[in-house]
Amino acid sequence: xxxxxxxxxxxxxxxxxxxxxxxxxxxxxxxxxxxxxxxxxxxxxxxxxxxxxxxxxxxxxxxxxxxxxxxxxxxxxxxxxxxxxxxxxxxxxxxxxxxxxxxxxxxxxxxxxxxxxxxxxxxxxxxxxxxxxxxxxxxxxxxxxxxxxxxxxxxxxxxxxxxxxxxxxxxxxxxxxxxxxxxxxxxxxxxxxxxxxxxxxxxxxxxxxxxxxxxxxxxxxxxxxxxxxxxxxxxxxxxxxxxxxxxxxxxxxxxxxxxxxxxxxxxxxxxxxxxxxxxxxxxxxxxxxxxxxxxxxxxxxxxxxxxxxxxxxxxxxxxxxxxxxxxxxxxxxxxxxxxxxxxxxxxxxxxxxxxxxxxxxxxxxxxxxxxxxxxxxxxxxxxxxxxxxxxxxxxxxxxxxxxxxxxxxxxxxxxxxxxxxxxxxxxxxxxxxxxxxxxxxxxxxxxxxxxxxxxxxxxxxxxxxxxxxxxxxxxxxxxxxxxxxxxxxxxxxxxxxxxxxxxxxxxxxxxxxxxxxxxxxxxxxxxxxxxxxxxxxxxxxxxxxxxxxxxxxxxxxxxxxxxxxxxxxxxxxxxxxxxxxxxxxxxxxxxxxxxxxxxxxxxxxxxxxxxxxxxxxxxxxxxxxxxxxxxxxxxxxxxxxxxxxxxxxxxxxxxxxxxxxxxxxxxxxxxxxxxxxxxxxxxxxxxxxxxxxxx
DNA sequence: GAGCACTGC
Numbered sequence: 001x002x003x004x005x006x007x008x009x010x011x012x013x014x015x016x017x018x019x020x021x022x023x024x025x026x027x028x029x030x031x032x033x034x035x036x037x038x039x040x041x042x043x044x045x046x047x048x049x050x051x052x053x054x055x056x057x058x059x060x061x062x063x064x065x066x067x068x069x070x071x072x073x074x075x076x077x078x079x080x081x082x083x084x085x086x087x088x089x090x091x092x093x094x095x096x097x098x099x100x101x102x103x104x105x106x107x108x109x110x111x112x113x114x115x116x117x118x119x120x121x122x123x124x125x126x127x128x129x130x131x132x133x134x135x136x137x138x139x140x141x142x143x144x145x146x147x148x149x150x151x152x153x154x155x156x157x158x159x160x161x162x163x164x165x166x167x168x169x170x171x172x173x174x175x176x177x178x179x180x181x182x183x184x185x186x187x188x189x190x191x192x193x194x195x196x197x198x199x200x201x202x203x204x205x206x207x208x209x210x211x212x213x214x215x216x217x218x219x220x221x222x223x224x225x226x227x228x229x230x231x232x233x234x235x236x237x238x239x240x241x242x243x244x245x246x247x248x249x250x251x252x253x254x255x256x257x258x259x260x261x262x263x264x265x266x267x268x269x270x271x272x273x274x275x276x277x278x279x280x281x282x283x284x285x286x287x288x289x290x291x292x293x294x295x296x297x298x299x300x301x302x303x304x305x306x307x308x309x310x311x312x313x314x315x316x317x318x319x320x321x322x323x324x325x326x327x328x329x330x331x332x333x334x335x336x337x338x339x340x341x342x343x344x345x346x347x348x349x350x351x352x353x354x355x356x357x358x359x360x361x362x363x364x365x366x367x368x369x370x371x372x373x374x375x376x377x378x379x380x381x382x383x384x385x386x387x388x389x390x391x392x393x394x395x396x397x398x399x400x401x402x403x404x405x406x407x408x409x410x411x412x413x414x415x416x417x418x419x420x421x422x423x424x425x426x427x428x429x430x431x432x433x434x435x436x437x438x439x440x441x442x443x444x445x446x447x448x449x450x451x452x453x454x455x456x457x458x459x460x461x462x463x464x465x466x467x468x469x470x471x472x473x474x475x476x477x478x479x480x481x482x483x484x485x486x487x488x489x490x491x492x493x494x495x496x497x498x499x500x501x502x503x504x505x506x507x508x509x510x511x512x513x514x515x516x517x518x519x520x521x522x523x524x525x526x527x528x529x530x531x532x533x534x535x536x537x538x539x540x541x542x543x544x545x546x547x548x549x550x551x552x553x554x555x556x557x558x559x560x561x562x563x564x565x566x567x568x569x570x571x572x573x574x575x576x577x578x579x580x581x582x583x584x585x586x587x588x589x590x591x592x593x594x595x596x597x598x599x600x601x602x603x604x605x606x607x608x609x610x611x612x613x614x615x616x617x618x619x620x621x622x623x624x625x626x627x628x629x630x631x632x633x634x635x636x637x638x639x640x641x642x643x644x645x646x647x648x649x650x651x652x653x654x655x656x657x658x659x660x661x662x663x664x665x666x667x668x669x670x671x672x673x674x675x676x677x678x679x680x681x682x683x684x685x686x687x688x689x690x691x692x693x694x695x
Numbered sequence: 696g697a698g699c700a701c702t703g704c
Contacts, residue, residue, distance in 0.1 A: 103702075104702075131703050147702065148703095149702055149703040150702095152703075174701090285698065315700090316699075317698060341699055341700075343699080343701095347701070362699065363699035364700095376698090378699090433703095528696095528697095584703095587704080591704090661697085669698095
């Protein structure tokens with residue numbers, strides 16, 4: 001192990017490689033103090049790296065329709081730029097400055113921070129909107145933070161987003177589906193509203209390609225070069241961050257087994273490096289549990305330094321209390337080692353990390369439009385992710401990042417950016433959203449990154465079979481518009497609409513709410529057996545959906561008690577979320593004129609309603625199958641009932657599923673028994689067509 | 696016999 005590492009080249013900053021084409025403005029643009037009160041906060045604000053670009057930013061926004069700001073974390077761009085814009089008058093005359101984030105937590109955190117800096121009450125001049133929470137005042141709010149998903153929803157009522165003068169899209173480098181749709185739509189809006197200003201902000205963006213995207217609107221616009229109005233040429237500005245230097249180490253030879261290599265590297269750091277916590281990036285729970293186990297054994301068996309290690313796993317499936325351990329301060333003389341998934345790359349920030357070990361891999365979603373199945377596979381990360389991971393070591397002082405791959409691999413083989421989510425996903429949600437916004441030519445939509453035509457066509461097919469789109473691929477009335485209005489997967493929305501006619505809409509919105517969250521079960525480690533036993537208490541012969549109804553009934557009966565949840569291995573926070581979504585759905589369905597009605601225990605109509613939404617996911621048990629193999633009716637794909645389902649090992653002949661998870665096999669999650677005659681009833685042409693053209 | 700991470704009127 002001693003010659004295992006070679007020190008990487010000393011680099012002044014992590015983000016120095018190949019950000020070609022980024023304009024770095026000279027300090028001659030630096031502005032002076034703005035003269036706003038509250039000396040302490042004002043001083044703090046002035047110390048942020050973004051401050052010296054204040055005048056430059058305002059100048060660029062004034063003169064360019066789109067400004068692209070490349071800035072590392074800690075530059076202060078998210079909190080400061082909206083304030084600069086407001087100070088410069090962009091919120092005068094009742095106009096609003098918007099700033100979008102991909103995550104709810106970030107929206108709340110940033111909004112509170114800005115309200116505090118401006119000494120205003122949150123929800124007045126500064127507000128935020130996320131699902132279930134609108135902390136804004138229609139008359140008073142001038143700076144509004146929101147998730148990009150909420151802004152997309154706002155476009156359904158106000159397609160040109162007329163109340164906003166400037167829209168800042170933050171974290172654009174993450175390239176989430178919502179961000180990409182939003183960018184495509186904002187570019188369209190810009191042609192109709194030349195006065196609208198866009199700021200695209202991002203950490204390690206391929207600024208050039210984003211700029212190309214916004215520039216190309218010019219050619220569509222024909223003659224527009226009157227002297228008035230902003231330049232359509234996007235401006236690019238780079239702002240440095242405030243992180244500390246992170247020294248990069250590479251392995252000399254490719255590692256065979258990154259699990260083993262992570263363990264050795266952690267022990268090596270612990271042996272040879274001064275105090276400071278370690279963060280290890282692996283791919284998933286399996287890897288993580290393996291490394292935790294190996295390190296824990298090492299700690300217990302060794303009389304050496306490694307006894308000072310506190311080893312903690314981190315992934316989203318952990319319970320709240322297990323996650324809280326991560327944030328407790330490291331005791332003196334000890335060293336914390338956090339073994340994490342990608343969750344620590346963007347969603348969670350750990351303080352006190354000085355060393356990062358990067359396996360070079362993460363689990364990523366890939367969608368196969370032919371089989372219509374999303375796969376979760378271990379894949380190499382991008383350079384942008386590698387930098388992001390390394391940056392986690394430089395938050396409190398200079399740190400080190402140990403990459404479990406060679407420098408040659410990083411330089412020559414690692415791709416610069418990850419594949420945008422929109423090219424790795426099922427597009428049903430995305431297509432219906434665009435249709436609802438009046439975008440008829442989906443295939444011709446101007447995307448920052450185009451999804452594959454196959455995926456697009458598959459989405460159109462599914463929506464057509466649901467009766468959401470007509471022969472001309474236009475939204476049907478009323479079903480199409482109603483499905484688009486309900487903020488759920490279209491198949492779930494269709495189930496709700498069908499339930500209205502079947503007289504079980506109360507049950508349907510409960511099922512819809514449960515299917516919309518990850519899991520309602522308590523996910524602790526080492527409680528598997530108790531969890532299985534608890535599940536049996538609610539299990540229904542019809543399947544998981546009916547089981548959810550039993551749980552919901554029990555929860556209500558207990559007075560929504562957290563102890564009841566605890567006793568039954570149900571996640572109380574998840575149940576609270578179910579109640580919130582259900583309440584939202586209740587309001588929406590009432591607005592759509594759906595009468596809420598319970599089937600009073602008749603589960604046959606409930607199963608019919610599920611079938612009406614999910615007929616495309618119908619499966620039949622293979623005759624003579626001894627291992628529970630099913631085949632999908634639509635594509636003859638081999639699938640199995642997931643072990644978490646109440647129908648696991650029961651293997652009824654006909655089922656529909658909610659989703660498939662794909663590991664070594666394709667597992668159906670959330671399964672319900674059906675009668676095959678309901679399929680032709682629910683979707684006659686879909687199943688007729690299937691018979692004629694078996695796929 | 697098994698789960699990357701987010702998110703929505």
